[in-house]
Amino acid sequence: MNLREILSKIEKEEIIVIWEEVAVQFDNLQQTPLGFQWRGEHYEVLEPLLVFKSSGGYLHYLLLTSGGVFCLTLVRDRGDLPLSESRWVLRYRVKDDAPPKKSNESVPLLGGSPKAAFSLLQGISKSMLVPLPLLNVVYYHGHLCPELAIGYRAGLVAQQELGLSRENAYNFFVLAENMTSAIDALQFMTGCTIGNQNFFVYDLGKHVYYFGRFSSTFDAQEVLRVALINPVIDLKYKGEVEKKIVAGRASATELKEYQKAIDDAVQEILSLPEEDLFSKSKVSLRLPQVTSRHNYTKCSCCGEVVAVEKSIMGENKFLCQVCAAKTI
Ligand SMILES: [Zn+2]
Ligand SMILES: [Zn+2]
Structure with a gap:
């Protein structure tokens, strides 16, 4: 079954409704379920097919597992409370012709490569192929744009080179030389935030990022510097069309072209080899002093x-x- 067939089955309600609470293994780094237990069986996620947010704000994951295609939903009892209890509900299984496989026959998960998922998110073109971890960034930011994709790629460099993640963010700091959508991507991915005083911004209009570990002294220290060297985010013609869109004067063709230009740039940013996008170096840097508690x-x-x-x-x-x- 390909995604189109799966979606058409869901539309025709060719599903087996389950609606049971299940235990889920969740990968915080990739922000995706790795597997779940249901009725005594373990189901391994082979591929996240789709992630979407319903109008109620719940996150739904359509997952290809070792035992078929399931829809798993993250339910927050009180969406308005940040610390409210979350639970996972297995909502339905998409009917298929083959009987459900036993988990021990499953194919092992592919290595750490970012899994791709089609998205029905607002702010992303329907046909766009986007890595799943980036989808979470898009939820946070509100839409997918080239700068967000640059921030995402820079965040991946920090994850790979320094092991920087949301879990160990308190050991690290990030310094950025721009104030664009990229900042949202980096704050979300690294867990270093302006509010936590481990994310600093000096707007020099450059996609240059510094990632370092906090040290006990205020001496200059060695940090990783990542600089964008590819003008792939430069959409010169965008400016004029953008003005027209804001003024409500853009034609349907212009709107379409505009979206396509953005989609193309994003796809290029996501697919370019790292060395064609960034130059990386180690530099010495002194951290700005911060006050952790105010009187x-x-x-x-x-x-x-x-x-x-x-x-x-x-x-x-x-x-x-x-x-x-x-x-x-
Ligand atoms: Zn943006
Ligand atoms: Zn005053």
Whole structure:
């Protein structure tokens, strides 16, 4: 069965409804289920076929397993609460002509290569082939664009070279020289975030990224520098069409061409060998100093809460920088 046949079966409801809670082995790095236990059998995921988000916000994984094609759903009991309980529900199995295979006959999982999945996500063209881990990045960012793909590729370099992942993010820091969609990809993939004060941005308009380990001293230290050397993200003609789209003046043909240009750039970014995309080097870098905890006070002028370190001291009272500027 190819994906088209599977989807048409689902559409015709040629499915066996299961709706049972199951235990799932989840790969945090690839953000994909590796397998699950159902009725005493282990089902190994051979290929994630499709990931999509329903209007209720649930994540559905359509998975080719050692025992057929299943739809597995991550259900959050209260989507509005960040720490609410999540559970996995095996929703249905797509009917096929062959009887379900036993798990011990299964084909072993392919090595660490990023698995590809078709996406029905908003923000991605329907026919686009996208690695599954990137889909999670797209959920976070809201759409798939060339800069996001660059950030994703740079994040893969950090994962491979330094073993940087969301699990060990507290040991690392990232510094970026741009403020584009790539930053979202890198924050999501590495777990280093601006809020956690281990992601720093100096907008120089360059896709240059530094990845390093925190050290106990503030001396300069060796870090990995990854720089984009391929102008694959340069879509010059995009600017004009973009203006037209915003103004609602773009024709259907222009819209189509625009989407195709973006899709082509993304596909090229995802398929180019690493050395055609980035130059990598080790450089020495001193980390910006950060304050991990703020003491707060109230601005004596506007009454708003302000960090003591960021306020201006004047005549035995604290002023926020905005008020201080006004009173000068
Ligand atoms: Zn974007
Ligand atoms: Zn103030």
